[in-house]
Amino acid sequence: MLGYLKRIKLSRLNIPDGIEFDGSQKQNIVLSKLALLVILIASVHLIDDGIFASESNNFYLILTEFLLVVIGIVTYILNEGRKHGIAKHFFLLSINILLFFMNTIVPKESGTFFFFFPLMAATFIFYGYSETFKRYFYLILTSSLFIVLTLLDFNIFGLMVEMDTAYDFITNLLSSNILMVMTIHFLIKLNKQTENNLLDHQLGMKKLVDELKDKNIHLEKANTELDKFAYCVSHDLRAPLSSILGLINLSSLEKSAKVHQSYLDMMKDMVTKLDHFIHDIISYSRNTKLELEIEEINLEKLVNENINSLKFMKGWNQIDFILDINFKHPFVSDQSRISIILNNLVANSVKYHDFSKDKPYVRVLGYSKKGADFISIEDNGSGIDSEYHDKIYQMFFRGNVNSTGSGLGLYIVKEIVDKLQGEIIMESTPGVGSVFTIKLNTHVNP
Numbered sequence: 001m002l003g004y005l006k007r008i009k010l011s012r013l014n015i016p017d018g019i020e021f022d023g024s025q026k027q028n029i030v031l032s033k034l035a036l037l038v039i040l041i042a043s044v045h046l047i048d049d050g051i052f053a054s055e056s057n058n059f060y061l062i063l064t065e066f067l068l069v070v071i072g073i074v075t076y077i078l079n080e081g082r083k084h085g086i087a088k089h090f091f092l093l094s095i096n097i098l099l100f101f102m103n104t105i106v107p108k109e110s111g112t113f114f115f116f117f118p119l120m121a122a123t124f125i126f127y128g129y130s131e132t133f134k135r136y137f138y139l140i141l142t143s144s145l146f147i148v149l150t151l152l153d154f155n156i157f158g159l160m161v162e163m164d165t166a167y168d169f170i171t172n173l174l175s176s177n178i179l180m181v182m183t184i185h186f187l188i189k190l191n192k193q194t195e196n197n198l199l200d201h202q203l204g205m206k207k208l209v210d211e212l213k214d215k216n217i218h219l220e221k222a223n224t225e226l227d228k229f230a231y232c233v234s235h236d237l238r239a240p241l242s243s244i245l246g247l248i249n250l251s252s253l254e255k256s257a258k259v260h261q262s263y264l265d266m267m268k269d270m271v272t273k274l275d276h277f278i279h280d281i282i283s284y285s286r287n288t289k290l291e292l293e294i295e296e297i298n299l300e301k302l303v304n305e306n307i308n309s310l311k312f313m314k315g316w317n318q319i320d321f322i323l324d325i326n327f328k329h330p331f332v333s334d335q336s337r338i339s340i341i342l343n344n345l346v347a348n349s350v351k352y353h354d355f356s357k358d359k360p361y362v363r364v365l366g367y368s369k370k371g372a373d374f375i376s377i378e379d380n381g382s383g384i385d386s387e388y389h390d391k392i393y394q395m396f397f398r399g400n401v402n403s404t405g406s407g408l409g410l411y412i413v414k415e416i417v418d419k420l421q422g423e424i425i426m427e428s429t430p431g432v433g434s435v436f437t438i439k440l441n442t443h444v445n446p
């Protein structure tokens with residue numbers, strides 16, 4: 001055994017870096033490497049002692065070397081065959097017995113017994129914290145064998161050979177020390193990796209908790225909005241329906257055709273309001289559900305279509321619609337979402353116009369600036385009071401007593417702009433007018 005272990009190369013026990021292994025995988029790799037090392041070193045000695053046989057090489061020494069080769073092969077096959085548990089038991093048991101036997105045939109002055117110490121240390125590699133019983137079993141076995149040897153003065157079977165031990169003592173002491181250091185180094189490395197894994201795990205957990213907190217905040221917001229939504233929707237749907245029902249009751253009692261006509265006009269207004277409301281809810285739902293569809297858009301055409309679709313609005317024909325669409329490149333975005341934005345903003349400009357003004361106008365601009373696309377809708381209408389500036393994007397907010405809308409328009413516009421990863425900027429002065437500017441990232445290709 002003396003020479004076998006002294007040739008161990010440190011690198012044989014190194015674990016490949018940059019690959020994630022857990023402790024047990026590393027144990028298995030170390031076991032296979034140890035088995036190969038034993039095969040290699042024992043074979044060299046076997047050939048050496050077999051060919052250059054001298055008087056000191058007795059039969060038992062060669063037998064021990066041969067058995068070492070067998071132990072190495074069997075351990076390797078078991079371990080590579082994924083029978084790691086059996087491989088560890090087999091290796092530790094047989095090496096313990098063989099080391100014991102070897103110490104009875106080579107003089108104690110050779111220091112072969114030093115190898116009991118790295119063997120005990122190696123037990124800590126193979127049986128970690130969770131395998132206390134097995135670990136203590138092998139620790140007690142190794143120390144017992146060593147104590148028995150010492151108590152019986154090594155030459156137990158009377159097979160001790162005569163040999164020069166001065167050189168062997170130093171090499172055995174050195175090799176067993178190197179083995180000890182390697183074992184301890186391996187255990188420290190394993191511990192460090194466990195610490196790092198734990199740290200990574202903690203960081204991962206923290207990230208997860210932060211994500212959860214974030215999601216919770218979003219959920220709470222969604223929940224509050226849903227409550228508000230359910231309340232307002234049911235109210236805004238029921239109110240016109242109850243009014244229509246009331247008007248139907250009244251008309252059934254009324255005989256005058258003129259009054260009937262006025263009831264019908266009122267009903268028409270209510271149905272139109274309901275229709276707008278349902279239209280807004282559909283737009284909102286579409287924005288949340290549908291994926292973005294980026295394509296090239298003829299904005300001028302789209303704006304004109306939107307303006308024309310509003311021609312039944314009160315005061316529409318008194319407004320001067322001015323268009324100035326001038327992008328540096330083809331305008332690319334999600335057509336149906338841009339259409340909803342335009343529809344809401346232009347409709348508001350018409351709805352909240354100040355017809356006492358000389359020249360009521362709505363100006364729609366499209367331009368590119370500093371790598372972004374801008375669409376702005378400007379009017380010289382009633383303007384918005386500064387106290388409402390930070391409220392107008394809220395769900396169901398109506399800032400005007402005359403508003404007959406759902407209070408969803410600007411909320412939907414803001415949601416869409418967020419989905420398009422853009423920005424909406426509003427400047428408004430009561431009595432002067434308002435400008436809503438949408439800033440969008442330039443998409444070059446659809």
Ligand code: ADP
Nearest residue numbers: 348352383398399400403405406407408409410
């Ligand atoms: P609504 O259905 O009431 O129009 P919106 O969300 O579209 O709901 O608008 C919210 C409020 O913002 C309106 O009630 C109105 O007071 C104000 N507002 C929006 N656009 C304009 C505008 N162009 N001029 C004046 N006030 C506006």
